[in-house]
Amino acid sequence: MEKMKNRWIALYVENQVGVLAKVSGLFSAKSYNLQTLTVGTTEHEDVSRMTISVKADDVTFEQIKKQLNAMVEVIKVIDLTTIPIHMKEILYATVSDLDVTGKTEAFQIAEVFDRGGSVKICDIGGDMVLFECTLTENKNNELISLLKSRFKKVQIVRGGAVAVEAISRSNR
Amino acid sequence: MALNITGRKLFVKALKEEGVDTIFAYPGGMITDIVDELYKTEGIRVILGRHEQALVHEAEGYARATGKTAVVLVTSGPGATNTITGIADAYYDSIPMVIFTGQVPLHLIGNDAFQEVDIVGMTRSITKFGVTVRNREDMGRLIKMGFQVASTGKPGPVLIDIPKDIQVTSGSPDYPDHVDIRGYHPNENVHIGQLKKAFRLLKTAKRPLILAGGGVRISGAQKELLDFATKMNVPVTTTVMGKGVMPEDSPLYIGNCGMHGRYAANKAVTECDVLFSIGTRFNDRITGDLEKFAPKAQIVHVDIASASISRNVVVDVPVTADAKIALERLVEYAEEMDTGKWMDIIKRWESEHPLTMPVPKVGVCPQTICEAINMVFPNANIVTDVGQHQMWASQFIKVNKGQEFITSGGLGTMGFGFPAAIGAAVGNPKKPVVLITGDGGFQMNMQEMATAMTEKIPVVICIFNNSNLGMVRQMQQLFYGKRYEITNLAAEDGSYYPDFLKWAEGYDCQGIRVTNPADVVPALKKAKANKEGPTVIDFIVSPDDLVLPMVKSGTPLSDMILK
Numbered sequence: 001m002e003k004m005k006n007r008w009i010a011l012y013v014e015n016q017v018g019v020l021a022k023v024s025g026l027f028s029a030k031s032y033n034l035q036t037l038t039v040g041t042t043e044h045e046d047v048s049r050m051t052i053s054v055k056a057d058d059v060t061f062e063q064i065k066k067q068l069n070a071m072v073e074v075i076k077v078i079d080l081t082t083i084p085i086h087m088k089e090i091l092y093a094t095v096s097d098l099d100v101t102g103k104t105e106a107f108q109i110a111e112v113f114d115r116g117g118s119v120k121i122c123d124i125g126g127d128m129v130l131f132e133c134t135l136t137e138n139k140n141n142e143l144i145s146l147l148k149s150r151f152k153k154v155q156i157v158r159g160g161a162v163a164v165e166a167i168s169r170s171n172r
Numbered sequence: 173m174a175l176n177i178t179g180r181k182l183f184v185k186a187l188k189e190e191g192v193d194t195i196f197a198y199p200g201g202m203i204t205d206i207v208d209e210l211y212k213t214e215g216i217r218v219i220l221g222r223h224e225q226a227l228v229h230e231a232e233g234y235a236r237a238t239g240k241t242a243v244v245l246v247t248s249g250p251g252a253t254n255t256i257t258g259i260a261d262a263y264y265d266s267i268p269m270v271i272f273t274g275q276v277p278l279h280l281i282g283n284d285a286f287q288e289v290d291i292v293g294m295t296r297s298i299t300k301f302g303v304t305v306r307n308r309e310d311m312g313r314l315i316k317m318g319f320q321v322a323s324t325g326k327p328g329p330v331l332i333d334i335p336k337d338i339q340v341t342s343g344s345p346d347y348p349d350h351v352d353i354r355g356y357h358p359n360e361n362v363h364i365g366q367l368k369k370a371f372r373l374l375k376t377a378k379r380p381l382i383l384a385g386g387g388v389r390i391s392g393a394q395k396e397l398l399d400f401a402t403k404m405n406v407p408v409t410t411t412v413m414g415k416g417v418m419p420e421d422s423p424l425y426i427g428n429c430g431m432h433g434r435y436a437a438n439k440a441v442t443e444c445d446v447l448f449s450i451g452t453r454f455n456d457r458i459t460g461d462l463e464k465f466a467p468k469a470q471i472v473h474v475d476i477a478s479a480s481i482s483r484n485v486v487v488d489v490p491v492t493a494d495a496k497i498a499l500e501r502l503v504e505y506a507e508e509m510d511t512g513k514w515m516d517i518i519k520r521w522e523s524e525h526p527l528t529m530p531v532p533k534v535g536v537c538p539q540t541i542c543e544a545i546n547m548v549f550p551n552a553n554i555v556t557d558v559g560q561h562q563m564w565a566s567q568f569i570k571v572n573k574g575q576e577f578i579t580s581g582g583l584g585t586m587g588f589g590f591p592a593a594i595g596a597a598v599g600n601p602k603k604p605v606v607l608i609t610g611d612g613g614f615q616m617n618m619q620e621m622a623t624a625m626t627e628k629i630p631v632v633i634c635i636f637n638n639s640n641l642g643m644v645r646q647m648q649q650l651f652y653g654k655r656y657e658i659t660n661l662a663a664e665d666g667s668y669y670p671d672f673l674k675w676a677e678g679y680d681c682q683g684i685r686v687t688n689p690a691d692v693v694p695a696l697k698k699a700k701a702n703k704e705g706p707t708v709i710d711f712i713v714s715p716d717d718l719v720l721p722m723v724k725s726g727t728p729l730s731d732m733i734l735k
Contacts, residue, residue, distance in 0.1 A: 014355065017304070022296050029297045059482070066479035072301045072321055075355040 004055050006035065006137075008080035008087070008163055009065065011050040014073045015041055022073060023050065032056065032064055036089075036137070036160030047075065051087075051163045053137065084166035088118075090159035091140045093131040097153045103129060105150060113143055137161045176342040179311055179334065180209040183272070186315045186347050187216060192243050194219060194234060194598060196227040200247020201287060202274030205339040207245075219598055219627060222619040224251050226591035228258020229617065232267045233595025236578045237553055237603070239392070241268040241323045242595070248274045249287030252333075253294065257585060259329050260298040264582025265413065266390055268327035270318045275304060277337040292333050300328040305335065308343035317351045325358025326477045327390060359476055362493035362501060370448070370472040370489040371505045377446035379514045380406045381469075383429065385458075386413030386581065387451020387476060388495045394573075396499035397450070398422065403506035407518060409437040411452050413581040416571030426518055427527065430458040431723045432563040435525035436518050438721070438729040441466050443517075450474040451495040454484040455582065456725070464728035474498045525721070525734055527567055532714040536689050538636055541711055542568035545606055545634065548696040552604040552632075553578060553596050557589030557613035560642035563719040565608045587616030593631045594624050604632065604700065611637040611672075612661060621679045624706040631706045632699040638715040639668045646718050650733065660715075672710040685710040 013019050020039060027034040035053040042049050054064060061081075068077050080087075095106055106121065106129045113119040113133070123130035131147075133140060140158065147154045177185070183206050187195065194217040199207045210218055221227040224246045231242035246255055252273040262269050276285040281304075292302040301321045305311050311334070318330040374380055388397050394417050401408045401424050408418045409429045418425045427434035429441050441447065447469040452458065454473075459465040465485060473480075473487040474495060481490040491498060529539040542564055545554070554569050555578040556562040562579055571577045578596055580588040593607035614635055624631055636642075645659040662668045676683030682702050684695045686709060699707035721732035 017306070018292060018296070018302075021293065025296055059486070063479065063483055070477065070479050072353060072356045 004057055007054055007056060007061050008085070008161065009052045009054070009068070010078040010080055010163060010165075011052065011068060012042070012075040013048050013050060014075065015046050015048040016073065019048070019073045022071060023068070026067055026071075027054075030067065032060065036158075038160040038162050051080075051161055053161050078165070080163050080165070084168075085163045086166055087136055087161050087163035088134045089137045089140050089161045091131070091133040091135065091143070092157040093133070093144065093147055094128060094155040095131070095147060095151045095153065096128040096155070098127045098129065098151070102151060106131075109143075109146065109150070113139070119143070174345045177345040178342050179308055179339040180205045182311055182343070182345065182347065183315070183334070183339070184209050184213050184216075185345070186312065187243065189347050190241070190319050192216060195243040195245055196221060196231045196234070196595070197245040198224050198227055198247070198251060200249075200251045200274060202248040202276060202336045203245060203339075205336065206272075206274070206334075217598075219623065221591065221623050223617065224254035225258050225587065226617045226620045226623070228255045228262065228269070228271065229585070229588050229591035230595035230598070230620075230623075231269055232258065232262050232265070232588070233555060233578060233592030234599035235267045235269060236592070237576055237596035237599040240599070241270060241319055244269065244271045246271070246273055247287065248276055248291070249289050251287075252291035253289055256295060256298070257583075259295055259331065261580055261583040261585045261588060262329040263298040263300075265386065265580065266327050267329065268323040269329040270315075270322050271329060271331045273331065273333045275333045275335040278306060278335045279337075281335065292331060295331050298329070299331045302331040302333070304333040305338050308338050308341040311338060312344065312347045313351055316348045317353060320351060320353070321356060325356075359478075359492055359494060360497070362491065362498050364501070366489065366491045367493070367498060367501055368505070370474070370491050371502060373470055373472060373489055374404070374406070374446050374448050375507070375509065377444070377509070379443060379445045380404075380509065380511065381440050381444035381447050382406050382408040383411070383441070383447055383449040383452060384408055384414045384417050385411040385450065385452025388414060388417040388499075389451075391451070391476070391494050391496040393496035393499045394418070396496060396503055399503045400499055400506055403503065403508065405508050405511050406448070407440065407511070407515060409433070409440060411455070411458050411581075412566050412579065414452065415566055416575060416577045419572050420570045421572065426522070428566055429729065431460070431725070432567065432719050432721065433729075434522070434527050434567070435721050435732060435734065436521035438723070438732060439521045440518050442468070442728070442730040444469045446470050446472065448472045450498065451476075453477075453480040456484070459485060460723045460729040460731075461727050464730070529717065529720075532717050535638070535712045535714040535717075536686055536692060538564040538713055538717060539568050540689050541634065541636065541692055542608070544692045544696055545608070546570045548693060548700060549604055549606050549632070551575060552606045553600065555579070555589055555593040555596055555605060555607045557607075557609035558584045558586045559610040559613055560638075560646065560717070560719050561608050561610045561636035563643075564636070567719075569608070586613035589613060590617050590631075590633065591620050593633070594620055594627070594629050597629045597631055598627070604630070606632045606634060608634050608636065610642060611635055611639060612641045618675075621676075621681060621706065625679050625681060628705050630703050632696070633706055633708045635672060635708065635710050636713050637672070637710050638713045638717065640715040642715065642717075643719070645715060646722075649716075649718070650722070651724065672708055676708040681705060682707040683710065684708070685712065687712045
């Protein structure tokens, strides 16, 4: 068995009733390991774009792309795994039951992870702080495991990755 | 500007423009308007089945016998859900079909209204495309799109759900000639470089073998396949769905391979050094244990669906193309190969274990019946149900030019045969239709006798009656210590229900029972003479007859149970 890896696909689909169900249904029907799926409209209101992350080996991943391509409602499939991309995922983490030291540490963590506003404490209460992060999926994973190791009560809300192709060097 | 028309009028207009001559329909509350419109329409034959599942199988038989896209019309709710098995069957065997379902009015959708179901949602994974028409102005475009998608590329069923209010709303009378679908681009070409590579690989073979599947038939490439194989001098084996794409009297044809394939064919797959496969998805019934499938071969795979390639079997040379387009090219390249020694080996295998059944102690031998059908009905379209009889038919029925072998291959739907036979006869009335069925599967859709009688359809119904669910019984006999749980359809005292002759009599249908081998041919001749309606022939066969060879599910093709 080849190695299972995280991979990303972007899909342009018809912005119609049932298309999301059809795409997500493929993953359950064929037992593909769907990690995240985000969807939103594009500059054309009749076209939506999905970013899908899956965990799959090479053969399964090829099959997923082909199956998606075969769908009448799927306009275009882009494999983001092999091309330069920009990718972010929004993450909210509520850390509670904090004493003063804990709060200080939370702020320190936010500062260390921050890259130009990508991580901040956006809200605060008696014994709680709320992290708002726009990092890569992997960086968010790291932050989550750090928070969980340092604090007892951590509540996580993740948005799923959104990715876009990088502007190619020749266009710069 | 042309005057607006109602949705129901546009529906009929669309059928006319698509050249639809027959539809398979069952009425109900949410299609009464369309049904009323059909009352006023000339030139479209409406076949009223007796169950919506059977309607879809009838449509499948029609499509298989004509090559045309079949049309089904049913109501919402149970009318729609009853079609699901048929739709799945059509999906797995790539049958072009458009299913129209009625739906509750738009404002009631989502209310759990009377006879409301989300049929588009329920059939999403077994249709090529499915949609609810939510806007009268979209109706023409969506119907056109349905016919286009169903019949092109790898064909399949499309479901169009039309709410009742859309059917009576006025709108544009236009029905487009063509719809551009930006996400749908069926393969209409072949990558010449890949095809040449595939051809060069074949040329290097010492023991080449062509494996042809149902895709060859769907694309109508029978002649090209025969030309290519003959010019190359390469033997051909087929899948069950491919049966008939190669004339059975060709010396290069070595029979079906797979779970119940011929010994020589399975040996050839196992020993070949290049397997040139066209129009097959390498179903598990064909491959057996995937790890040990064609272990000595480099594999070429020509298929119209790129998603079928390297899914089950990892191939060496993939070619995404319609079988006919690929074979037309291949015929141009063809050069004779020296396969004399290889053919001799295959012939030796065939003579070591020829395909034949032992004469049973009781009842009529299924092989005898099949051979008699070959003799009495040399030009008939042969339709089967699912089970032992189906596999015997796949082994012993000879399908030659101009004949179709119509069977439920992918889904294996018991109850498929009888309605499919009716549909085949409706589609091609000039060709006799012989149904080979089992007593179990036949009972799953036997209500269609009323359809056959009222429509005067002369289907010859050959029931291989062993009073058992034979295929499962066979597994119990071979693999489960003869523990025959729920496979015996007779009562404890041996009485069997129904008595098919008395049952046929209830429909004023001719019925014949055959218990003696000598009566097989006369019975078939008598049935052939009856052109006014169906004939039931109740062939009594032994429950102990086995379909052999058999490759146990999940084991290599070379491990055949032979006796």
